[in-house]
Amino acid sequence: MTITTTPTETVEHIDPRTLIVETNVRTTAPLDPGFLDSIRQVGVLTPLLAWRDQDGGVHVRAGQRRTLAAREAGITTVPVYVVDAGDGDTARRIVEQLIENDQREALTDADRIQAWRALELEGLSATTIATRTGTTRDRVKTGLAVAQSTTATDAVTEGGLTLDQAAILLEFDGDTDTVAELTEVATTDPGYFPVAVERARQDRVAREAKEKVEQEEAAKGHRILDERPSDYHTAPYRVRMLRTADDEPVDPDTIQGKPGVAVYVATYYGGEARAEYYLDDPTALGLTVREEAGYGVGGTQSGPMTDEQKAERKELIANNREWDAAEAVRREWLAQFLARKTAPKDAQAVIAEALTAARWKIADGLTRGSGTAKVLLGIDSQDYGDQIAEYLTAHPNRAVHVTLAVLLGGIEQNTSRNTWRAPSADTAWYLRTLQGWGYTLCPVERIAAMLPENTVE
Known part of the structure; x- marks a missing residue:
């Protein structure tokens, strides 16, 4: 079939095996599996640019990857836009090939997820979309999941995040602060993004464990402390530094539900949360404060922490x-x-x-x-x-x-x-x-x- 456009320019459907691929400025022509699959599924959609020599041979000037992929995929004919040119003007060939390659704008992830979403609305499954577009099924499923979330979609279309980065944000959907922090890291320091994500995951596990223990302690009537007291010699007193009338350590189980009990819930490596018990007035329960010089955080703190010490500890924890x-x-x-x-x-x-x-x-x-x-x-x-x-x-x-x-x-x-x-x-x-x-x-x-x-x- 031939479609005539001008006396010297035609669109023809030609067997790719008969085409002659010219020397190209693109020194390699990688045929990745996705590209080959798409050619197998729908053929070559965009006509190749070529010219015909005096012996009838058709030389491909632009479209070497499409030509080679069509041969590999066993396609019988491909559309070719045949123009009036020749092999004598090397400069023209190079210029046209540079323009054809440089000015080709790849689809963005935002373009892809919207297109996949549109195909899904047309009734196509993720497997079918993947097969017909030469994309992996997992990537299509990821894209469709992102498309379902306004937050993740906005992160791609407006924030410039990659599809994989946006998919990770789905884990934190509803946590506005964490999503904002991770989005900022992804755009300003992408190399740190994996660590920021893992840290957010671990923080979430620790936070949930802490909230669970706090709820259990609050149900006993205990007061929940937002910060761990830094002065072990003023109220509230940590139970660890109290003694019974017999000068024995105090068993935390013996003060459960008693008046004046305060609790600070600390989290540890692996997300474990433990309750630390304090008493506002130990004497009301017949207990005494163990007076030992140097008792406190690290074994040397005898008074409240200074601002400098608090800053150092904050940095240490971070x-x-x-x-x-x-x-x-x-x-x-x-x-x-x-x-x-x-x-x-x-x-x-x-x-x-x-x-x-x-x-x-x-x-x-x-x-x-x-x-x-x-x-x-x-x-x-x-x-x-x-x-x-x-x-x-x-x-x-x-x-x-x-x-x-x-x-x-x-x-x-x-x-x-x-x-x-x-x-x-x-x-x-x-x-x-x-x-x-x-x-x-x-x-x-x-x-x-x-x-x-x-x-x-």
Whole structure:
């Protein structure tokens, strides 16, 4: 079929196998699975730009990927816009190819989710949409979920968040403050976004656990304290520093429901919440205050905390929380990194450095087996036996990956909140190595890595 437009320009449907692809400014023409699937489903929709030589051969000037994909997909004909040109004007060819590639604007995530939503309203399932558009089913499902939420959709269309970032916000739908904070991080410091998300998750778990215990204590008639008292020698007195008439420690169970009981609910690593009991007037219950110099926070505080001490403690708590969140993100990233087919180019140098400069950190993992290494390799650590050796036997071509997992896992399992409080050269080297591989260190990890603040590497 031929559609004539002018005496020298026609739109023709031609077998892609007969087309001649010209030299192109695009030096590579990757045919990703999604693109190929879309060509298989609907063919080539936009005509190729080509010209015909004196022998009848049709040369493709613009559309080499579409041509190659059509051949790969077994398409019998493709639309071709044949113009009056030739192979003598190289400059014209290059200019046209540059314009054709440079001025092509890719669809945004906002465009995609709205289009997928429209297809869903037309009765198409996520599977059908994925098949017909050459997109993965999971990505379409994510996009449709985002489209259902005004908050997540606005984050993409107005905030400029990626589809994956907006999908994460769905976890916090209804929590306006957290959504606003994460949106700001995503737009101003995207490298910190994974840690900010993990921290928000852990904070939510801790907050819910704290609220649950507070409700239980309030039901007993106890007064709930918003802050932990910093002066242990004035009311309310912590029960831990009280004594009975027999000079015995006070059992918290004996004061439950009594008048003047106050409770501060503290949260700990893993989201555990515990009640700390205080009494406004111990003497009313026949109790006395244990008078010991230096009794208090850290064993040295004898009076109320100063503003400077409060600020230091606030920073300590904030950095601990950030470290906990970063630990989860870092280990997940490392597991994904080691799941790649190819080991990092400097793997041998890293292994040598770990076995020498960081040998004390990895010794425990080498002698007793590293549970963290199993996690990094995707091995079920609940199984018994030498799973790492069994994994290596089953995957001999991943010997370098296994070695890295054991060595780096040994270092990783010996990290803790104390890592940032007292940085060491070996752990700092480890964190800088991860950074060199593409991992983004958060501020508290930069402290542990002995790197200056806000330094762009």
